[in-house]
Amino acid sequence: MAEHVRGKRSAVTCLLKCGNACAEPVANSSGNGYFRDVAQTALSRRAALGIGAAAAVVVGGAEAARGGPGGGPAGPPDGVGVPFSFGAIDPVPSDVDELTVPGGWAWEPIVRWGDPLFPGAPALDPEHQTAEAQAQQFGYNNDFLAILPDGPGALTGLLVCNHEYTNEEVMFPAAQWSTRGRELRRAAMAAHGMSVVELVREEAGGPWSYVVGGARNRRIHLDTPFRLSGPAAGSELLRTEEDPAGTTVLGTLNNCSGGVTPWGTVLSGEENVNSYFVGSPTEEEKRFEITASPTAHGWESVQRRWNLGLEGCRNEANRFGWIVEVDPQDPTSTPVKRTALGRFKHEGANVRVDPATGRVVAYMGDDSRFEYLYKFVSRDAYREGDAAHNRTLLDHGDLFVAKFAGNSPAGEIDGEGGLPSDGAFDGTGEWIPLTRDGASAVPGMSIDQVLVNTRAAGDAVGATAMDRPEDVEPSPVSGLVYVALTNNTDRGAKDRNLSEELPADEANPRTKNRDGHVLELSERGGSAVAERFDWSILLVCGDPAEDSSAYFAGFDPARVSPISCPDNLAFDSTGRLWISTDGAPSNIGYNDGLFRVGLEGGERGRVEQFLSVPVEAETCGPVVHDAENMVYVAVQHPGEDGSHAAPSSFFPDYVPERATPAPGQVRGPRPAVVQVYRP
DSSP: OOTOOOOOOHHHHHHHHHHHHHHHHSSOOOOOOOOOOOOOOOOOOOOOOOOOOOOOESSSOOOOOOOOSSSSOOOOOTOOOOOOOOOOOOOOOOOOOSSEEEEEEEEEEETTOOOOOOTOOOOOOOOGGGHHHHHOOHHHHHHEEEEEEEEOSSSEEEEEEOOOOHHHHHHGGGGGGHHHHHHHHHHHHHHHHEEEEEESSSTTTSEEEEETOTTTTTETTTSSSSEEEEETTTTTOOOSSSSSTTTEEOOOOOOOEEEEEEEEEEEEESSSSSGGOOSSOOOHHTTTOOOOOOSSOOGTTGGGGGGGSSSTTTTTGGGGSEEEOOOOOOOTSOOOOEEGOOSSBBBEEEEEEOOTTOEEEEEBBSEEEOOOEEEEEEEEETTTTTHHTTTTTGGGGEEEEEEEOOOOGGGOOOOOOOOOOTOEEEEEEEEEEEETEEEOTTOOOOHHHHHSSSHHHHHHHTOEEOOOOOEEETTTOOOOOEEEEEOOOTOOOOOOOOOOOOOBBBBBBBBBBSSSEEEEEEEEETTTTSSEEEEEEOOOEEEEEEEETEEETSSSSSSSSOOOOOOEEETTTOEEEEEEEOOOOOTTTTTOOEEBOOOOOOTOOOEEEEEEOOTOEEEEEEEEEEGGGGGEEEEEEETTSSOOOSSSOOOOTTOOOSSSSOOOOOOOOOEEEEEEEEE
16 A cells, blocks of 8 residues: 555555545446646636634643644635634644644544444453444444434434444454454454443533433444335345345444434444455446455454355345435334435435425545445425434435536646636536436436436436545535545556546546545525536645645635545534545645634635644534534544554553553543534
C-alpha cells in the first residue's frame, strides 16, 4: 500500500477496513461518465471574505494556546441565525495523541469499546476476551452516530452507533492466536454490527452518561436475524443452504454511516462487505470487488458461509451490502435489510420528505473509486404519526443513479484543479431510473438483478463515475443536497483493469485526487422527487498553503482551516455544514478533525476546524446540537498502527505508563463516542 498512502492514513486501516481496495484494479471498467459537455457561460456564486479565530486547549494532555486561522473574531453569516461560537483550532500534527478542542470547551467519552451494556456483562478484559462477553459489550470501531433525546431538553435518550470493522492486532495479545485463534475471531465477529444504548444526564446541555442495563439497550451483531424486504426478497440470488427462502440473514457487517428517518428509525449502510468473503469470484462478484485471496479477518476458517466456493454458500455475499433499518426504541424488533434501495458499498442513507408530495427520498453514495451517486423515491407518501405505514415506505418506489454534465469547455478542465473561465465547477444532472413502478428500468436485467447487482445496472445506463461518493446529506434548512467525495488517487491514471486513462471531468476536476471535494446539488424546482438537478462544487479540499488548486467557494483560502478527505456530513440548526475527515490534509500529515463550513453570504466557504482526534484515528458520525452547545463524534481506530503489546495511542483512558488502570480502563487505545461541551 506504500504508493497509495500519504499523510497520516495508515496502511493497516486500508487492509482491515476495505481490503486494500485502492491497491486492486478499479472494479468499474465500464468507462462511464467522463463527460465533456461544453457551454459558454455558467452561473457561479462568489462570497465575500470572512475570518475567525481564538485560543484552543488540548484535552487529555497539556494545555496549549492555539491561534485560529486569521486571528480575528467569529461572526454570524448574513441572514442566518447566530450559531454557537468557538475559536478555530490550528491543525494538529499526526503524531499527537490527544483530542484537541477549542478553548472554553471540554470533552469526555460517553461509551468505549468493551464497556458493558447489560446486567452481569463483564468489563473489558482484552487478555481474556470471548465472543459471549463481546456480545454484551459496546462494539469496536464506532462509525455512524445518532444521539436521540427522548424530547426537547430531555434528561434521557438513546445513543445508536455502527461498529464498522475490527483490528485484532490491537485488540488481542499476539501470543493468544496460536491457542485461542478461533475464539478471538468469534469475538471480533461479535464486535461488529450496531449498539443501542440508553443515556441519562443531570441537566439539559450537560454531559450524558450511558446506562448499564437500560431497558432499550441492544447489541446487533452477526448472530442477529435480519429480515430481507422489498422487491428482491426471496430472489434466487439471495437463497443459500441456510436460508432456502432467501428472506432471513444472520447479521450485518462493515456498517459505515447512516441516518435517522422522520419516523424515528435508524438507517445503517453496509459498506466494504466484499473483504470478508473468499472464493473464485464470478463476474458479478468481481464487480463488487470480491477476490480469491484469503481475507484479512480469516472468518472463513470459523464459519463456512464466508467461503463462497463451498456448496450452498455461493449467494451469501449477495445478502450483505444493503441499507439496514433498525427500530432503536424496541430491542425485540427484527431489523430489516431494504432491497429496494439497491446493493452496493453503501456509505449510508439520509431521508427527507418532499414537502409537495409527501413522498420520501433517500440519498446514497457508493464509497469506491469511480462509483455512483443514487437516490430512492418512495411510491407512497409519509403519514405523520403512522409508524406502521411509514416503515413500509422504503420497500416500494423508484431507484435512480446520477449522471452529471459540466458546462465548461473541455480544455478548461485540465486535471490540475484550476477554475474554468466562468469561475466555478458547475453544471446540470439527471437522475436515471434503474427501477420504475416495481419493475426494472434497465434493459436486459430483471428487477432482482438490478437490486442485487446495482453497480452493473448503473454501468448499463451510463451513470457518472465519481471520486468515492461517501456521505450524502440534504440540508434541513435549505433543501440543498451535499455530497462528500473523499478522494480518488486513480483519477487520470492508467489502471491495469482499463484500456484508457480515467480523465478528470468538471464534477471530478483533479487527477490524482488525494484531498477530495464537496458537491452541492439543487433539485429542479426545489422538489426532492425531481429527475433533474443543478450542481456546483462547494469545496476543492486541500491545504491552500501547499496546494493552489484548493478552493473554498470564493472565500479567501489564506483564512480557512485546511481540510482534506471529507467523509461524514452533518448540519446544525442554523444550516451550517459540518464535515468530519478521514485522511486529514495529506500533503503535511495532520490528525483528522471536525470542521464547520458556512454556506450563506459572506461566510460561504469559510472552513473552521472545531476539533482534532488522536493519532491514527478517524473522525466519524458527527452530531451537532448547537442549541445545547453540544457536539458529538465517534473516534474510530485510534492507534491503528500499533499493537496490543506496543500501543501507539492511549486514547481515551490515557493511563500513565506505570499506573494501574482503574476498573474498566485499559492501557491501550479504545474506539469511543465522545461528547464536547461547554463546562
